[in-house]
Amino acid sequence: MTSLSYQPRSGTFSPAPADSSVHDVDTAAREALAAAPAVEATAPAARAGWLAAVADALDSANGRLVEIADEETALGVNRLRSELERAAESLRFYGEVAAEGSWLDATIDERNGARPDLRRANRSLGPVAMFGASNFPFGFGVLGHDTGSALAAGCPVVVKAHPAHPRLSAALADVAARALHRQGAPTGTFALVFGYAAGAGLVTHPAIAAVAFTGSESGGLALWRLAATRERHIPVYAEMGTVNAVVVTPAAAKVRAEEIAAGFVASFTLGMGQFCTKPGLLLVPSGSGLTARVGSALQRATPDGWMLTSGIADAYSEGVRRLLDAGATIVAVTPERTTGWAAAPAVLAVGPELLRVDSPLLAEVFGPVALIAEYRSDAELHAVLDALPGSVATGVQIAPDGDEHVAALVQRLSRKAGRVVVDGWPTGVAVTWAQHHGGPWPATTDPTATSVGSAALSRFVRPVAYQDVPDYALPPALQQANPWRLTRRVNGGRSA
Amino acid sequence: MTSLSYQPRSGTFSPAPADSSVHDVDTAAREALAAAPAVEATAPAARAGWLAAVADALDSANGRLVEIADEETALGVNRLRSELERAAESLRFYGEVAAEGSWLDATIDERNGARPDLRRANRSLGPVAMFGASNFPFGFGVLGHDTGSALAAGCPVVVKAHPAHPRLSAALADVAARALHRQGAPTGTFALVFGYAAGAGLVTHPAIAAVAFTGSESGGLALWRLAATRERHIPVYAEMGTVNAVVVTPAAAKVRAEEIAAGFVASFTLGMGQFCTKPGLLLVPSGSGLTARVGSALQRATPDGWMLTSGIADAYSEGVRRLLDAGATIVAVTPERTTGWAAAPAVLAVGPELLRVDSPLLAEVFGPVALIAEYRSDAELHAVLDALPGSVATGVQIAPDGDEHVAALVQRLSRKAGRVVVDGWPTGVAVTWAQHHGGPWPATTDPTATSVGSAALSRFVRPVAYQDVPDYALPPALQQANPWRLTRRVNGGRSA
Numbered sequence: 001m002t003s004l005s006y007q008p009r010s011g012t013f014s015p016a017p018a019d020s021s022v023h024d025v026d027t028a029a030r031e032a033l034a035a036a037p038a039v040e041a042t043a044p045a046a047r048a049g050w051l052a053a054v055a056d057a058l059d060s061a062n063g064r065l066v067e068i069a070d071e072e073t074a075l076g077v078n079r080l081r082s083e084l085e086r087a088a089e090s091l092r093f094y095g096e097v098a099a100e101g102s103w104l105d106a107t108i109d110e111r112n113g114a115r116p117d118l119r120r121a122n123r124s125l126g127p128v129a130m131f132g133a134s135n136f137p138f139g140f141g142v143l144g145h146d147t148g149s150a151l152a153a154g155c156p157v158v159v160k161a162h163p164a165h166p167r168l169s170a171a172l173a174d175v176a177a178r179a180l181h182r183q184g185a186p187t188g189t190f191a192l193v194f195g196y197a198a199g200a201g202l203v204t205h206p207a208i209a210a211v212a213f214t215g216s217e218s219g220g221l222a223l224w225r226l227a228a229t230r231e232r233h234i235p236v237y238a239e240m241g242t243v244n245a246v247v248v249t250p251a252a253a254k255v256r257a258e259e260i261a262a263g264f265v266a267s268f269t270l271g272m273g274q275f276c277t278k279p280g281l282l283l284v285p286s287g288s289g290l291t292a293r294v295g296s297a298l299q300r301a302t303p304d305g306w307m308l309t310s311g312i313a314d315a316y317s318e319g320v321r322r323l324l325d326a327g328a329t330i331v332a333v334t335p336e337r338t339t340g341w342a343a344a345p346a347v348l349a350v351g352p353e354l355l356r357v358d359s360p361l362l363a364e365v366f367g368p369v370a371l372i373a374e375y376r377s378d379a380e381l382h383a384v385l386d387a388l389p390g391s392v393a394t395g396v397q398i399a400p401d402g403d404e405h406v407a408a409l410v411q412r413l414s415r416k417a418g419r420v421v422v423d424g425w426p427t428g429v430a431v432t433w434a435q436h437h438g439g440p441w442p443a444t445t446d447p448t449a450t451s452v453g454s455a456a457l458s459r460f461v462r463p464v465a466y467q468d469v470p471d472y473a474l475p476p477a478l479q480q481a482n483p484w485r486l487t488r489r490v491n492g493g494r495s496a
Numbered sequence: 497m498t499s500l501s502y503q504p505r506s507g508t509f510s511p512a513p514a515d516s517s518v519h520d521v522d523t524a525a526r527e528a529l530a531a532a533p534a535v536e537a538t539a540p541a542a543r544a545g546w547l548a549a550v551a552d553a554l555d556s557a558n559g560r561l562v563e564i565a566d567e568e569t570a571l572g573v574n575r576l577r578s579e580l581e582r583a584a585e586s587l588r589f590y591g592e593v594a595a596e597g598s599w600l601d602a603t604i605d606e607r608n609g610a611r612p613d614l615r616r617a618n619r620s621l622g623p624v625a626m627f628g629a630s631n632f633p634f635g636f637g638v639l640g641h642d643t644g645s646a647l648a649a650g651c652p653v654v655v656k657a658h659p660a661h662p663r664l665s666a667a668l669a670d671v672a673a674r675a676l677h678r679q680g681a682p683t684g685t686f687a688l689v690f691g692y693a694a695g696a697g698l699v700t701h702p703a704i705a706a707v708a709f710t711g712s713e714s715g716g717l718a719l720w721r722l723a724a725t726r727e728r729h730i731p732v733y734a735e736m737g738t739v740n741a742v743v744v745t746p747a748a749a750k751v752r753a754e755e756i757a758a759g760f761v762a763s764f765t766l767g768m769g770q771f772c773t774k775p776g777l778l779l780v781p782s783g784s785g786l787t788a789r790v791g792s793a794l795q796r797a798t799p800d801g802w803m804l805t806s807g808i809a810d811a812y813s814e815g816v817r818r819l820l821d822a823g824a825t826i827v828a829v830t831p832e833r834t835t836g837w838a839a840a841p842a843v844l845a846v847g848p849e850l851l852r853v854d855s856p857l858l859a860e861v862f863g864p865v866a867l868i869a870e871y872r873s874d875a876e877l878h879a880v881l882d883a884l885p886g887s888v889a890t891g892v893q894i895a896p897d898g899d900e901h902v903a904a905l906v907q908r909l910s911r912k913a914g915r916v917v918v919d920g921w922p923t924g925v926a927v928t929w930a931q932h933h934g935g936p937w938p939a940t941t942d943p944t945a946t947s948v949g950s951a952a953l954s955r956f957v958r959p960v961a962y963q964d965v966p967d968y969a970l971p972p973a974l975q976q977a978n979p980w981r982l983t984r985r986v987n988g989g990r991s992a
Contacts, residue, residue, distance in 0.1 A: 037907075102985075105951075107930040116920060118930040120951075123910065125943070228724060232886075233937045235944070358727075389728075398966075407969040410962070411533075414619065414971075419961040422969070424612060433988050434603040434614040436961035441729045447621070447958040448731070455601075455616075455959065462943040463951065465915040465932035466906070470894075473903040473918070475910075487990060492596075492929050494983060494990065 003194060005167045008074035008306040009340040016166035019195030025202060028191035032127035032156035033207035035188030040124040040154040042185075043476070043484065044104075048095030050183045051151060054143060055088035055095075057179040058172075065171055069137045072165040074306040074340070075271060080138070087138035090431045091148045094457070097433075098152035103457040106477045106488040116468045121477040122461035124154030125235075126209030129202040131223065133214040134164040134308045135274040140451075141165070142172040142192060145431075146212035146237075149456035151189070155209070158191045160199040164309050169194075203227050203236075210460055213238040214276070214451060216366065217442055224445050237459050238445045239438060241364040242391035243280035243371075244417070244426050247381065247409060251399035253288035260397050261293035262301075264370070267425035269303035269345050273368030274312070277393045277426040280364060283352070283381060286374040294347050294372055295332035302334050303345045303368060312366060313341040319365030323348055326360045328371060343367050349374075355384045362389055378405070385412055390440030390447070393419040393426035418443060418450070499690060501663045504570035504802040505836040512662035515691030521698060524687035528623035528652035529703035531684030536620040536650040538681075539972070539980065540600075544591030546679045547647060550639060551584035551591075553675040554668075561667055565633045568661040570802040570836070571767060576634070583634035586927045587644045590953070593929075594648035599953040602973045602984040612964045617973040618957035620650030621731075622705030625698040627719065629710040630660040630804045631770040636947075637661070638668040638688060641927075642708035642733075645952035647685070651705070654687045656695040660805045665690075699723050699732075706956055709734040710772070710947060712862065713938055720941050733955050734941045735934060737860040738887035739776040739867075740913075740922050743877065743905060747895035749784035756893050757789035758797075760866070763921035765799035765841050769864030770808070773889050773922040776860060779848070779877060782870040790843050790868055791828035798830050799841045799864060808862060809837040815861030819844055822856045824867060839863050845870075851880045858885055874901070881908055886936030886943070889915040889922035914939060914946070 005016040020028075039047070058065065066080045073080070097103060104121045111117040128150040133140040140146070142159050150157045161169035173192035180189050193202065203211055203226050211227055211234065213220050220238030227236045248260055268278050284290040307313035324330070328348035336344035345368035350361055352373045361371065375381040388394075394417035398406050406422070413420050418439030429437055435453030438444045449459050466474055476483045487494060501512035516524075535543075554561070562576045569576070593599060600617045607613040624646040629636040636642070638655050646653045657665035669688035676685050689698065699707055699722050707723055707730065709716050716734030723732045744756055764774050780786040803809035820826070824844035832840035841864035846857055848869045857867065871877040884890075890913035894902050902918070909916050914935030925933055931949030934940045945955050962970055972979045983990060 100988075107950075109926075109928040109930040115926050115928065116917075116924075118926060118928050120930040120932050120949075233941065235942070395963075402966060402968070406966065410965055410969040411971075414960045414962075417960070418958075419963060420965060421612075421963040422965045424964055428612075430605075430611045430614060432605040432611065432614055433985055434605040434616040434961060436616050436959040438959070440958065445729065446731070448954070450959065453616075453961075454603075458944070462914075462936065463932040463934070463946065464910045464913070465930060465949075466910075467891075467915060467917040468920055469906055469916060469918045470898060470902065472898070473906040475907075489598075489929055 003166055005072055006309065007071055008308060011310065011340050017170050017194050020193040020198040022201060025193050025198045025205065028158045028193055029127060029202060029205040029207040031188030032158050032191060035156045035186040036124065036126045038186040039156050039189055044098040044101060047152060047154065048099040050180055050185050051091045051095035051148060053179040053183045054176050055091040057175045058084060058088040058143065061175050065168065068168045068171055069165065072168050073137050073308055079271065083136065084138045087144060090145060091143065093431055094148040094152035097454045097457060101484055101486040103153065103461065104477045104486060105463065106486050108478065108488055108490045110491055118465055118467055119474060119478040120463050120465045121475055122463050125460050125462055126155060127207055128155045128157050128460055129208045129211045130157050130159045131199060131213040131215065132159065132162050134162050134312065135271065137165045137168055140214045142169045143176055145452050145456060146214065150212065150460045153457040153460040155460045156189050158193060158202055160202055161192055161194045166194060200226060204230055206232065208234065210234055211236040212459065216241055217364065220445065236445050237449045237451065239276065239451045240442060240444065241276045241366055242389065242439070242443045243362055243364050244277060244391045244393045245281040245283060245388055246279045246395040246397065247283045248285065248290060248397045249399065249403045249405065250285040251403045252397040253285050253290055255399055256397065257288065257290055257293055261290060261297040263425055264294055265297040265301050267427045268370040269301065269368045270427050272303065272305040272307060272343060274308055274366060275427050277429060279370060279395065279426055281371045281373065283373050283375055283384060286376040291331055291349055291372045291374060298332045298334060298345060298347050307341040307343050307367060310341050313343055316343045316365065316367035319367065320346060320369050322360050323365060327351065327354045328361060331372065347372060352380050352384050355387055357387045362387065382412065388416050390443045391417045392437065392439045392443045393417055393421060395421035395424065395426055397423055416440060499662055501568055502805065503567055504804060507806065507836050513666050513690050516689040516694040518697060521689050521694045521701065524654045524689055525623060525698060525701040525703040527684030528654050528687060531652045531682040532620065532622045534682040535652050535685055540594040540597060543648060543650065544595040546676055546681050547587040547591035547644060549675040549679045550672050551587040553671045554580060554584040554639065557671050561664065564664045564667055565661065568664050569633050569804055575767065579632065580634045583640060586641060587639065589927055590644040590648035593950045593953060597980055597982040599649065599957065600973045600982060601959065602982050604974065604984055604986045606987055614961055614963055615970060615974040616959050616961045617971055618959050621956050621958055622651060623703055624651045624653050624956055625704045625707045626653050626655045627695060627709040627711065628655065628658050630658050630808065631767065633661045633664055636710045638665045639672055641948050641952060642710065646708065646956045649953040649956040651956045652685050654689060654698055656698055657688055657690045662690060696722060700726055702728065704730065706730055707732040708955065712737055713860065716941065731955065732941050733945045733947065735772065735947045736938055736940065737772045737862055738885065738935065738939045739858055739860050740773060740887045740889045741777040741779060741884055742775045742891040742893065743779045744781065744786060744893045745895065745899045745901065746781040747899045748893040749781050749786055751895055752893065753784065753786055753789055757786060757793040759921055760790055761793040761797050763923045764866040765797065765864045766923050768799065768801040768803060768839060769841065770804055770862060771923050773925060775891065775922055776866050778866060778868045779880060780868060780870055782872045787827055787845055787868045787870060794828045794830060794841060794843050803837040803839050803863060806837050809839055812839045812861065812863035815863065816842060816865050818856050819861060819867065823847065823850045824857060827868065843868060848876050848880050851883055853883045858883065878908065884912050886939045887913045888933060888935045888939045889913055889917060891917035891920065891922055893919055912936060
């Protein structure tokens with residue numbers, strides 16, 4: 001199949017790497033399976049070295065990679081340069097998390113009377129099939145959070161290139177393959193395949209032990225359903241786009257209206273709204289004047305940029321139309337570009353009584369559109385919050401000196417989301433130990449999983465208990481001498 | 497629908513609680529949902545008090561409960577008495593784990609330059625639908641590991657009674673409901689429903705947030721598939737029966753043959769082989785004489801008992817027939833009882849070349865039958881181990897002074913199992929911090945999940961990250977004053 005690399009600014013195209021054959025996919029999966037024991041047996045600190053080497057190589061290649069990425073995504077060189085720097089930092093972070101070793105959850109209960117010696121540690125699941133997102137070609141791309149955390153957790157990775165940036169994918173894979181090879185990582189530790197059929201072939205390949213995906217709900221659920229047809233079922237971690245609601249309290253609206261309006265517009269139009277953490281719904285007090293202020297803020301901001309693919313541009317227009325058909329009305333809209341894959345940023349108003357379970361108004365529209373609803377009472381606000389589907393993030397804007405209802409509101413919001421932000425906007429996702437980037441269905445296919453932060457490794461391991469196994473036959477994490485110097489739980493208590 | 501309580505010793509029956517109506521199921525699920533915030537908000541140490549009160553009530557009612565259990569299961573009063581004592585102990589253990597608080601995984605990254613304050617802790621998923629097993633009416637019954645760990649993790653539980661012990665289920669639920677009420681647990685914390693339709697109604701009820709199941713592969717997969725039809729997908733943790741292989745090394749066979757033969761027979765016939773951890777396949781060195789010794793050991797042991805239900809007794813006969821049809825031959829068989837739901841314990845021999853992927857010889861037959869295969873080389877042994885499906889447990893019998901290949905063998909066995917036992921038998925499952933009772937598909941529907949041990953709580957929680965949330969609005973686990981005195985990870989390091 002002939003493959004093409006498109007430029008969103010013009011809609012023009014150039015040749016891209018050809019789709020992988022069935023044989024290529026099978027080879028990649030088999031080589032990953034063959035490499036799995038050696039990748040797992042490599043000490044986590046050594047795998048941290050692999051990841052650091054890849055990160056260094058990305059830094060060295062920053063200029064060249066950003067150039068290709070900007071051609072294929074039109075996200076702009078400044079944004080892409082810093083995204084790539086952060087992606088390299090994230091790889092180092094996952095290496096540090098691997099070396100620290102808490103993800104192994106090493107737990108030892110020594111023999112006690114008739115009770116046997118029991119020791120448990122996590123082991124690596126095996127080859128991971130990775131599907132990156134269109135909107136973060138570095139952060140959630142070929143060498144993004146999923147690949148970094150899977151390698152950190154001792155799993156080989158086979159990436160399916162995103163069709164929105166095939167040339168960049170090939171360049172990233174080349175950088176990674178060279179760096180891993182120089183580090184002595186086994187053949188099969190990392191591979192890249194191209195094409196829709198290759199993706200389906202990976203998900204159903206017997207050698208694949210887990211699937212990681214970031215992208216649309218339709219794409220994630222399609223992979224999830226495909227994986228469910230396997231003879232041997234495997235975990236599928238899909239992180240999907242959601243409507244992320246932000247509540248403005250009456251006290252906040254009184255004193256911070258202008259700042260909130262500007263912040264909301266900046267957040268939902270960032271990268272032309274192509275963020276899974278985009279705040280898609282602002283719930284404001286009725287009569288606060290915030291709806292008009294947000295409209296003015298959008299007119300002043302005149303956000304500018306392109307959509308990532310022609311499909312996304314088309315889906316955006318259709319999505320806005322669907323919102324209008326469902327009862328939303330236009331507050332403000334800015335002019336659409338006349339070149340390339342364009343979209344017109346817009347703010348729509350909607351009555352809170354329309355925001356009910358299964359309403360099309362509560363389905364994500366990917367791109368620079370957001371809804372504002374004015375609530376007239378706490379009861380009306382709570383009814384909307386209870387109707388929201390699960391989301392990746394949510395937030396509340398409060399008064400500077402605290403609001404009496406904030407604790408209850410945070411608690412209510414946390415029932416439906418993976419992250420609750422106060423006085424900020426959900427679009428920024430810090431890469432730290434405490435981060436959680438996930439959430440209840442349909443934000444993800446597994447509410448316990450995160451694709452960012454230290455806990456991202458946990459998706460790619462499973463525990464094994466060893467009963468009365470002699471020390472010389474135990475994995476290093478559980479040996480008496482503790483060669484990896486882990487903090488372990490011994491007989492119920494922590495010990496270094 | 498008229499419901500009946502059967503006695504395995506005679507096949508006779510008496511009336512049992514009627515099947516729950518659609519209305520009953522809906523009420524139970526809604527009350528559980530209404531109770532969920534209060535159950536979660538109860539301090540874990542207070543929930544530990546609830547569990548201890550239920551445990552004390554079980555101890556007080558031991559005699560009466562064991563009597564009913566013995567009528568309905570014919571497992572014998574000695575076994576049942578100690579199973580109930582252990583079940584009470586397990587509830588106390590899950591309470592201690594709840595109070596210790598590691599399951600909350602409280603993690604704090606304080607503000608650092610432009611990076612926001614991020615705090616993450618697990619929160620309770622919500623109402624859990626619990627399906628117990630026939631073979632452990634206490635340990636995996638109405639108040640077994642799943643109920644104990646779900647309540648410990650702050651989730652209300654709605655139990656679907658197992659049809660093999662409806663009167664016992666009602667009695668256990670009554671004990672629990674009274675104890676929980678005395679402790680001040682909210683209405684809806686715990687409920688019991690009866691009947692097949694009630695179970696299906698629970699799994700598809702919008703209020704249910706997770707499903708826990710212990711039992712057969714067919715039962716577990718049916719619930720898993722049913723749950724996959726839900727609009728909002730939820731986790732289904734099914735722990736299912738597997739063939740649990742045990743390897744005897746040549747060195748072990750030389751010096752410990754008699755002990756191994758006797759131990760194997762005792763383990764696979766324990767409780768008439770009605771254990772999900774039954775060692776269903778012994779892999780012995782060719783020419784070691786172990787096959788004949790196991791046959792003699794079975795003849796000497798003459799295990800005696802009943803099957804739990806007429807369905808299980810029928811499935812056992814059919815299962816043994818299937819093994820024989822697939823090429824197994826009889827080594828020894830003991831006489832079958834002539835009363836009640838009987839089964840004839842048997843040892844069958846099979847050529848290792850028949851033990852291939854998808855062979856019916858590698859599908860569990862629930863009951864007192866086991867296979868022995870004689871391997872002629874390491875290559876032949878490894879081919880069998882590689883063909884094994886995932887299992888809950890596995891093991892190896894080694895020589896007293898160590899065996900050169902043990903480390904590699906343990907490593908190979910751990911690829912396919914949740915627990916590896918050396919020189920013991922898998923049927924005993926200690927309840928400790930380090931235990932793991934689960935395993936790769938088809939042992940469970942989630943290879944990361946355990947239904948026994950401290951990590952059992954993790955099935956019923958999900959993380960939430962709080963970004964820049966003021967201290968007064970944070971959950972207690974993340975507040976600066978650390979009111980629950982948790983060991984937390986702060987800025988990447990552990991602190992008490």
